[in-house]
Amino acid sequence: xxxxxxxxxxxxxxxxxxxxxxxxxxxxxxxxxxxxxxxxxxxxxxxxxxxxxxxxxxxxxxxxxxxxxxxxxxxxxxxxxxxxxxxxxxxxxxxxxxxxxxxxxxxxxxxxxxxxxxxxxxxxxxxxxxxxxxxxxxxxxxxxxxxxxxxxxxxxxxxxxxxxxxxxxxxxxxxxxxxxxxxxxxxxxxxxxxxxxxxxxxxxxxxxxxxxxxxxxxxxxxxxxxxxxxxxxxxxxxxxxxxxxxxxxxxxxxxxxxxxxxxxxxxxxxxxxxxxxxxxxxxxxxxxxxxxxxxxxxxxxxxxxxxxxxxxxxxxxxxxxxxxxxxxxxxxxxxxxxxxxxxx
Numbered sequence: 001x002x003x004x005x006x007x008x009x010x011x012x013x014x015x016x017x018x019x020x021x022x023x024x025x026x027x028x029x030x031x032x033x034x035x036x037x038x039x040x041x042x043x044x045x046x047x048x049x050x051x052x053x054x055x056x057x058x059x060x061x062x063x064x065x066x067x068x069x070x071x072x073x074x075x076x077x078x079x080x081x082x083x084x085x086x087x088x089x090x091x092x093x094x095x096x097x098x099x100x101x102x103x104x105x106x107x108x109x110x111x112x113x114x115x116x117x118x119x120x121x122x123x124x125x126x127x128x129x130x131x132x133x134x135x136x137x138x139x140x141x142x143x144x145x146x147x148x149x150x151x152x153x154x155x156x157x158x159x160x161x162x163x164x165x166x167x168x169x170x171x172x173x174x175x176x177x178x179x180x181x182x183x184x185x186x187x188x189x190x191x192x193x194x195x196x197x198x199x200x201x202x203x204x205x206x207x208x209x210x211x212x213x214x215x216x217x218x219x220x221x222x223x224x225x226x227x228x229x230x231x232x233x234x235x236x237x238x239x240x241x242x243x244x245x246x247x248x249x250x251x252x253x254x255x256x257x258x259x260x261x262x263x264x265x266x267x268x269x270x271x272x273x274x275x276x277x278x279x280x281x282x283x284x285x286x287x288x289x290x291x292x293x294x295x296x297x298x299x300x301x302x303x304x305x306x307x308x309x310x311x312x313x314x315x316x317x318x319x320x321x322x323x324x325x326x327x328x329x330x331x332x333x334x335x336x337x338x339x340x341x342x343x344x
Contacts, residue, residue, distance in 0.1 A: 001103050001312040004096050005305035008047045013092035014064055015043060017193065018079055021087075021171055024188035031078040038075040043068060061085040082181030084174045086292065090205040091169035093304075094195055097213055100308040101163040105156065107315040108220070112152050114322045119145035127241060127332035128343060133233075135343055138336065141241075141327060148227055155220050162216035165209045169193060170201035175291040202291035207282070210296075214282035214303065217311045218275050224318045225272035228265035231321070235262045241332045245324035264321050271310050278303040 003009055019040060026036040045067050054063035062085075069076035080088070123142035128135045171186035172178050178186075190197045198205050234242045244262050246252075252259030281303050285296035336343070 001100065001309050004099055004103075005309065007051070010092065010096070011045050011047060011050060011064060013095045014061075014088050015045060015068070016095065017088050017091045017169075017189070018068070019043060020189045020192040021081075021083065021185060022079060023192060024171075024185045025078065025081060027188060028182060028184060030182065030185070031081065035075045035078045039072055039079060042072045042075075043079075044071040059085075061088055064088075082173055082185070083171060084203060086204045087171045087173070089297075090201075091171065091189075091193065091195065093300075094166055094169055094205070095193060097166040097210075097304070098163060098194075100312075101159055101166075101213075104217075104220075104308070104312055104315065105159050105163075107312060107319070108152065108156055108159065111315055111319040111322070112149065112156070114319050115145055115149045115152060118142075118322055118325065118327075119149055122327060125327065125329050125332065126336065127329075128336045135335075135339060137343060141332070144230075148223075151223050151226075155216075155223060158216045158219060162213045165212045167195050168198045168205060168209065169195040170198045170205055172198075172201045172203075175203045176201040204288070204292045204296075207285045207288065207296055210300065210304070211279070211282040211286055214275075214279045214307055217307050218272075218279035220311055221272040221275040221314055224314050225269050227318060227322075228262075228268040228272075231265045231325070232262045232269070235265075239331075239335065241328055241335065243326040243328070244321060245326060264317055268314055268317055268321075271314055275307050275310055275314075278307045 022031065022036050022039050025031040026033050045064065049070075050060075050063045050067045053066050054060050057063055057066070065076075065080055068079060072079065119142045121142070122145065123140055125141040126138055127141050127144075129137050129139035169186070169190045170176070171181060171189050172183070173181045186197050231242060231244065233239065235244065243260065244264055246260045251257070252261045252263075281299050285299055288296060
C-alpha cells in the first residue's frame with residue numbers, strides 16, 4: 001500500500017494520464033501520429049530531477065512537464081495540449097484511489113474469512129451476554145462474531161461503492177469549460193484508463209467523491225475499533241474470556257513482568273481516532289471557492305495516503321489478531337454462573 005503513495009508512483013500515474021491524452025489526441029487527428037510514436041518511445045521522468053525543478057518553479061506539474069520534455073524533446077510540445085494541471089492531478093489521483101481500494105478489498109476478504117472461521121468454531125461456545133457491561137442473557141461467542149462478520153460484509157459493499165465514486169477522471173481544461181480541448185478527448189482518455197468521465201467537473205473533480213472514500217475508510221476503522229474494544233474488555237484479568245496471542249519472549253511491562261496487555265487492540269483503538277479525523281477533513285474539503293481553489297490539496301497530500309496506509313495496516317493487524325485469538329470457554333462458564341445462575 002505504501003508504494004502507491006510514493007512520489008515515483010505518483011509521477012508514473014501522471015505520465016500514464018498524459019500518454020492516454022496524447023493517444024486520444026492522435027486518434028482524433030489533433031496531433032500527428034508520428035509525434036505520438038516519439039512521445040511513447042521517449043517519455044520518462046526522474047523523480048529527483050522533478051523535485052529539483054519544483055524547488056525553483058514552485059509548481060509540481062510544471063516541474064514534471066519540464067522534466068518530461070527533457071526526455072521527449074521537440075515533440076513534447078504536444079504533451080498537455082489544452083489541459084490544466086488538475087486534469088492530470090485529479091485523474092491520476094483517481095487511479096491511485098482505485099488501486100488502494102483493490103488492496104483494501106483484498107485484505108478485507110482475509111478478515112472476513114478469519115471472522116467466519118472463528119464464528120463457526122465457537123458457534124456452541126456459551127458465554128454470558130452483557131448489557132451496560134452487566135450480565136444479561138446467555139449467548140455464544142460465535143453469535144458475537146457473527147455480528148462482526150455481518151458488519152464486515154457491509155463494509156465490503158461500502159468500499160465497492162466508494163471505488164465507483166472515485167473511479168472518475170476529467171480532461172476538461174481550465175475551469176472545466178472544454179474551451180481548449182475536445183470533450184471527446186476526455187471520453188477516450190477515461191476509457192483507456194478504466195475510469196468514467198466526471199459528469200460536470202469545474203477545474204477539479206468534486207471533493208464529495210473523496211469524502212465518500214475517506215468516510216468508507218473511517219467506517220471500516222470504526223468497526224475494527226469496536227472489535228478491539230470488545231477484545232480489550234474480555235481480556236481484563238477479572239474476565240479473561242479471550243486474550244490476544246502472547247508470543248514466547250514477549251514482555252508486557254518494564255515494571256510488572258506478569259502483565260499480558262492487549263497492546264494490539266489498544267493500538268487499533270488509537271489509530272481509528274486518526275482516520276475519523278481524516279474523514280472530517282475530507283468533508284471540509286468539499287466546499288471550495290467558485291470553480292476551485294487549492295485549499296484541499298495540502299490536506300489531501302496528508303490525509304489520503306495516510307488513511308489508506310493506516311486502514312490497510314489496521315485490517316492486517318485485526319486479521320492476525322482474530323486468527324490467533326485465545327478463547328477460554330472454561331472462564332466463560334465460570335463467569336456465566338458468577339451470580340449463582342440468576343441469568344437463568
